[in-house]
Amino acid sequence: MRAGLLLALLALAACKQEMTQQRRYDTYEPAPLWADGASARPLPMGVVARGDLAREAAAAEPPEVTPALLARGQERFGIYCAPCHGPAGDGDGMIPRRGFPHPPSYHTARLRAAPAGYIFGVITRGYGVMYGYAARVEPADRWAIIAYIRALQLSRGVELASIPDARERLP
Template sequence: MRRAALILASLLVVTGCKDQSMRQQNRYDVYGPAALWPDGSEARPLPDGVVARGDIALAQEADHAPVADAALLRRGQERYRIFCTPCHGAAGFGDGMIVARGFPAPPSYHTARLRAAPAQHFFDVITNGYGAMYSYAARVPPRDRWAIVAYIRALQLSQRAQLASVPEVREQLP
């Protein structure tokens, strides 16, 4: 019994001394010096023509606004309520809950400057941020950004609508 325990212990010791080269490899620290490469840096530049997977499709979506239809406006309303209402408010006057709690108010979408702004302006602001607003590019895909832009335009139109421009509604009013 004692001999078996001694053999088992010696086997455990021998296996513990096994070559550790696969577990303890030399490595370069991130952005550290590396004598292996001619430029002396471990960070390798990307080869010419490299495109991240999915970026081409996203770029094409960002370049072309979809046709504004009822489905796009519904999606825009949904995304606007999720991402924009806290600061811009439900009707786009810049009076959201965050503003009520002391955050600086964003501009109203109903100012002459923003009513005259091209749709691309709103898309770019959602994508890159502006002033105190941070970028939503990582949170909102391009198609949803365009949907939000379409809904912002609908909000702008709703606040300046004239009864004469919607005659069927005028007939329904008492």
């Protein structure tokens, strides 16, 4: 009986306790509780954000180039890259036409010779006036975009004679 009464009193005392009424530290408020006096606590050594290991593994190795990967790369290129780099990768997209700096063409000798990892790094971290897309484009999609860029580069330098049955397919 006594325990039930005590439990009821505790339950009534806890009514209407809201998150805004709890004791807490505001951002950057001094905290005498800690030896360094800061309320913001540093992360423990070795902490890895959830999902980072999988993202890192996806970024480490390019996938096999398949028609599905190229189709995904074309779609993602059209969304993220074509506004500045243009649909063919010449650096003449709608953004530079409106007065922003022109990005380099993907068809220059320097970018044709650049390793895929370099392009992956540029997409991830940005370069020059281009900001990084690490938070916007997943690693798998970055590799798909690179595969599509390589297809664009190859399509520019191909000779008609090297494509089997090309003359029959052209009107």
